[in-house]
Amino acid sequence: MANERKPHILITGAAGALAQQVINRLRNDYFLVAADFREQVYLGDDIPSYCIDFNKRVFEDLFRRYDFDGVIHLGRIMSSQENRMRRYNANVLGTQKMLDLSHKYGIKRVVILSTYHVYGANAYNPALIDEEAPLKGAGLSMDLIDSVELENLANIYLWRYPDLNITLLRPCNIVGPGVRNSISTLLASRRAPVLAGFSPIMQFIHIDDMADAIVLAYKKNQRGVFNVAPEDWVAYQHALLLCGCSRIPIPSIPPMLPRAIARLLNLKSFPPYLMHFFKYPVVIDGRAFQDTFEFKPKRPLKEVFRYYRENKQPV
Amino acid sequence: MTLRSYLKDKLVPQAQQDQVNRIRKSIGSLGYDPWGYNADSIKIGFSAARYIYQKYFRVEADGVEKVPAEGPVLLVANHSGQLPLDGLLIGFALASREDKPRMPRAMIERFFPTVPYVGNILNQVGAVLGDPVNCAKMLANDEAVIVFPEGIRGSGKLYRDRYQLKRFGNGFMHLAMEHGATIVPVGVVGCEETIPAIANIRPLAQALGLPYVPVALPFVLPAKVHLKFGDPMIFDNANIPEDKVTLRVDLVKAEISKLIDQGLSERKRLF
Numbered sequence: 001m002a003n004e005r006k007p008h009i010l011i012t013g014a015a016g017a018l019a020q021q022v023i024n025r026l027r028n029d030y031f032l033v034a035a036d037f038r039e040q041v042y043l044g045d046d047i048p049s050y051c052i053d054f055n056k057r058v059f060e061d062l063f064r065r066y067d068f069d070g071v072i073h074l075g076r077i078m079s080s081q082e083n084r085m086r087r088y089n090a091n092v093l094g095t096q097k098m099l100d101l102s103h104k105y106g107i108k109r110v111v112i113l114s115t116y117h118v119y120g121a122n123a124y125n126p127a128l129i130d131e132e133a134p135l136k137g138a139g140l141s142m143d144l145i146d147s148v149e150l151e152n153l154a155n156i157y158l159w160r161y162p163d164l165n166i167t168l169l170r171p172c173n174i175v176g177p178g179v180r181n182s183i184s185t186l187l188a189s190r191r192a193p194v195l196a197g198f199s200p201i202m203q204f205i206h207i208d209d210m211a212d213a214i215v216l217a218y219k220k221n222q223r224g225v226f227n228v229a230p231e232d233w234v235a236y237q238h239a240l241l242l243c244g245c246s247r248i249p250i251p252s253i254p255p256m257l258p259r260a261i262a263r264l265l266n267l268k269s270f271p272p273y274l275m276h277f278f279k280y281p282v283v284i285d286g287r288a289f290q291d292t293f294e295f296k297p298k299r300p301l302k303e304v305f306r307y308y309r310e311n312k313q314p315v
Numbered sequence: 316m317t318l319r320s321y322l323k324d325k326l327v328p329q330a331q332q333d334q335v336n337r338i339r340k341s342i343g344s345l346g347y348d349p350w351g352y353n354a355d356s357i358k359i360g361f362s363a364a365r366y367i368y369q370k371y372f373r374v375e376a377d378g379v380e381k382v383p384a385e386g387p388v389l390l391v392a393n394h395s396g397q398l399p400l401d402g403l404l405i406g407f408a409l410a411s412r413e414d415k416p417r418m419p420r421a422m423i424e425r426f427f428p429t430v431p432y433v434g435n436i437l438n439q440v441g442a443v444l445g446d447p448v449n450c451a452k453m454l455a456n457d458e459a460v461i462v463f464p465e466g467i468r469g470s471g472k473l474y475r476d477r478y479q480l481k482r483f484g485n486g487f488m489h490l491a492m493e494h495g496a497t498i499v500p501v502g503v504v505g506c507e508e509t510i511p512a513i514a515n516i517r518p519l520a521q522a523l524g525l526p527y528v529p530v531a532l533p534f535v536l537p538a539k540v541h542l543k544f545g546d547p548m549i550f551d552n553a554n555i556p557e558d559k560v561t562l563r564v565d566l567v568k569a570e571i572s573k574l575i576d577q578g579l580s581e582r583k584r585l586f
Contacts, residue, residue, distance in 0.1 A: 123428045125444075128349050128448075197430075197431020199435050201351045232343035233343045233345075233349050234345045234347055238317065238347075241317060252431050280428065
């Protein structure tokens with residue numbers, strides 16, 4: 001039928017490259033509303049777009065006006081952005097507001113994007129960390145506390161309000177065209193810092209594959225917490241070489257020395273509180289997501305690194 | 316070309332590369348596995364281990380063919396000699412065997428990953444942080460894993476306590492039962508004489524964050540090493556109380572003790 005109502009979805013973090021990929025995949029089958037706390041982005045005449053703070057009362061007007069069926073929450077401030085208090089307000093309190101409104105307005109599907117940083121980088125980490133592992137991220141650095149708190153909050157809502165059908169995704173490093181996180185900035189640079197004597201195993205997922213994963217997660221109604229990572233691994237320093245970066249070794253012992261150097265140089269992509277992630281591996285097990293959602297990443301690591309090698313300083 | 320692949324091509328003879336290539340491992344597109352194993356590094360490591368195994372310690376391995384060719388296996392051995400040389404030698408014996416070689420993974424102490432360069436190199440040649448989750452995931456992956464249930468108690472023992480088995484932990488038995496892994500007991504004779512220690516400087520070890528600091532010669536003696544592989548042991552996954560698990564562990568321990576005694580009685584000279 002021509003007049004059949006398309007399901008309505010709120011997508012947060014719309015100014016980001018990942019959200020725009022997700023929007024492109026869903027725009028034909030769904031009526032989308034985009035929101036971002038940073039800026040208003042133009043996504044075509046058919047998609048209303050708002051610059052809005054989730055903690056303000058006007059955020060509720062979106063729920064009143066559009067009668068959403070689902071929410072895809074990608075609007076998380078990354079650990080390298082803003083200050084700690086602002087991140088806490090936006091990521092934790094903003095998400096709580098969004099979940100409260102979702103419950104109040106009878107939303108049936110919520111997908112939340114988290115990060116593998118919640119596991120924390122630790123010398124004693126086993127490899128292939130699965131979803132039941134404790135979230136040590138907060139214990140290592142207060143700068144990651146908002147990420148862990150967001151997870152805890154989402155978990156409480158997941159069990160308290162099963163009708164919301166919350167799916168929480170913990171992806172490994174998202175990389176590729178348009179991505180502006182710490183690791184993408186490092187791979188795109190001509191010279192990247194490394195900790196002398198440490199080259200932890202890392203996982204990378206192409207932004208296109210991650211967008212596919214989010215769309216799959218939304219469409220298949222399976223609530224729970226899932227790691228998202230391909231079954232492919234590479235050492236950090238090897239990844240830099242494949243991206244055509246020269247490595248700048250930073251002394252790694254005593255542990256306070258690399259932190260002091262990073263603080264002194266004020267490197268945005270190599271912040272002191274992510275230092276452990278460049279020292280110890282945090283290898284996650286993405287098999288539960290792959291099996292449940294029949295997900296298979298399509299872009300191999302070589303393709304990802306070729307992009308960075310051929311496009312130094314990309315957008 | 317990375318330095319690693321250059322070294323591999325220059326230093327590792329083709330025959331040894333072929334031997335490693337015969338061993339199938341599930342690795343990613345760039346040659347790594349989740350624990351940091353690297354296909355090029357392992358070839359360099361294999362070449363270095365061959366010299367240590369054949370020329371330096373002149374190892375004699377009996378019964379290596381008893382290790383199953385596939386499926387999850389736990390190689391359980393006595394630990395000795397201050398450095399994890401026994402793990403290296405057991406690993407090489409299995410990786411270099413003619414018929415259906417396997418590349419076993421050794422579980423290493425928790426302080427290694429914190430040491431620059433050393434932790435990374437060990438991971439690249441197949442060693443893995445000694446964590447039960449790692450061991451469980453590897454057994455689920457059908458790997459052969461070398462474990463020393465004595466742990467630090469075994470490797471750090473003094474020369475006067477040589478060949479006396481210390482207390483065995485029960486962790487390996489739980490993992491073997493849960494994952495249907497075959498246990499192959501291994502008796503190592505000779506490693507106790509490689510670095511004989513007369514004392515342990517405990518305060519210095521605590522200050523440095525090391526498990527022990529032995530008073531020993533500053534080099535490794537070229538003792539002759541005998542590896543005795545025992546018959547495979549299989550235990551069911553019955554829901555049994557911990558004291559029954561301990562009895563099963565004692566069975567394995569007794570088998571290792573028997574293998575050590577055999578090795579000692581057959582040994583003709585120390586070096």
